[in-house]
Amino acid sequence: MQFTIMNKHILLIILLATGGLAAQTNALSNSPYSLFGAGIPNTFSTGKTNALGGAGIALKSDNxxxxxxxxxxxxxxxNHFYFDIGYTSQLFNLNEGAGTSKQTNSxxxxxxxxxxxxxKSAVSVVLAPYSNVGYDITGIEHSIEGSTEFYSSDVSGNGSLNSLDLNYGYAVFNNFRLGITGSYFFGKTEQTEYNTIYDxxxxxxxxxxxxxxxxxMGLQYEVTEKIAIxxxxxxxxxxxTTQNSIITQDYADAITEDTSVKDFxxxxxxxxxTEFKFGKSYAVYxxxxxxxxxxxxxxLGYGTLIDQNIFKTGLTFTPKPGSIYYWENVEYRAGLNYDTGYLNLSGAxxxxxxxxxxxxLPISRSGSKxxxxYSYGQNxxxxxxxxxxxxxxxxxxxxLDGIWFVKSKYN
Incomplete structure (x- = not known):
């Protein structure tokens, strides 16, 4: 038997990705809204669903x-196996009326x-951020109790909460599938607060x-060859949740203490x-x-958590699937995402x-892409x-779609 795997360049990418994720401490966020809770929830996923506005609950893992x-x-x-490695870069334009700023990260x-x-069944393991923290806020004013005067604070934070998911899916019938997911969450966030009180x-x-x-848990049901839910x-x-604090003040030794905090x-x-297919070229999710x-x-201290509703829709178009011409096998995608949010601040x-x-873009005959x-969003x-x-x-x-344990063929 021959164990066919990707070339050395692809293996190098996998190793670099593993090291990058393991060493990741800074978050994919430059948002002041990540100050609240455990940060901004991650909206990026595997494969093509990112370009579909995040839609894909009814999409099967057949390729x-x-x-x-x-x-x-x-x-x-x-006899197939999948690898999926993702890399994301973002540019934030922050506007607070009185001024603007730009920040990037990747x-x-x-x-x-x-x-x-x-x-009839398969297993997957997925490592990804669940939420991200990254902010730098200056000039926050607080009133001094028992006085009409104020003191100022600068606050910065970073970190992430990560999830390691073990997924199992089973086809009960050809058109009906069930799945179960066990997730382990781990990570840390750091916050530094600089206070200036008088001198x-x-x-x-x-x-x-x-x-x-x-x-x-999850399920998928193919109502017809063209419709799935x-x-x-x-x-x-x-x-x-455990918290460790270090307090430093002028002319005094630093104080380190473990603080009891409520679990997150x-x-x-x-x-x-839902999934709707139109011919061989179009699909809507x-x-x-x-x-x-x-x-x-x-x-939260400064706001409240509210129920969140997320609407996603996406469209795919492949000119001529299976054609001998490369560009006729390219899949073009577009998507929309609307999120009512999980935070209420100042009544909004x-x-x-x-x-x-x-x-x-196809990169192999086996189905690798x-x-x-690219997305533009407003928060x-x-x-x-x-x-x-x-x-x-x-x-x-x-x-990456690989094939293993397949006998070699000789002419």
């Missing part, structure tokens, strides 16, 4: 890995692999560490999705996800939307003291 629904693995072909966004277990300084460094588990559920979970809670999440943040009973919900376009995506608004963020994002995913 690439779809990490949005574990049930999709029930459609994975035998990082590896996911590392995933999948392989079949039987003719004295007081600096506080806080480090929060998170760890915990979560269970999720899917659904996912992620159960609520509590992540153990993940909400119940429910999603549904539409998803809806609801996250019940208001049931988590968490205090922090909503966001994005528009995306992308292509899937280079997935490119927040210039009202009620909020900040509007205009976000330009670029993502690149190597979605």
């Amino acid at each position: 690439s890995l779809n990490s949005l629904n574990a049930a999709s693995l029930g459609a994975m072909p035998l 990082t590896f966004s996911n590392l995933a692999l999948a392989f079949p277990v039987t003719t 004295y300084s007081l600096d506080i460094q806080r480090e929060n560490r998170y760890s915990g588990y979560r269970l999720g 899917g659904s996912t559920v992620k159960l609520p979970s509590q992540l153990k 809670e993940l909400p119940l999440e429910v999603g549904i999705g 539409a998803d809806y996800t609801r996250k019940l943040w208001s049931d988590t009973d968490q205090e 919900d922090v909503k966001n939307y994005s528009m995306s376009v992308g292509v899937g 280079l997935n490119l995506m 927040g608004e210039l009202a009620n003291g909020l900040i509007r963020e205009n976000i330009h994002s670029l993502s690149i995913n190597f979605s």
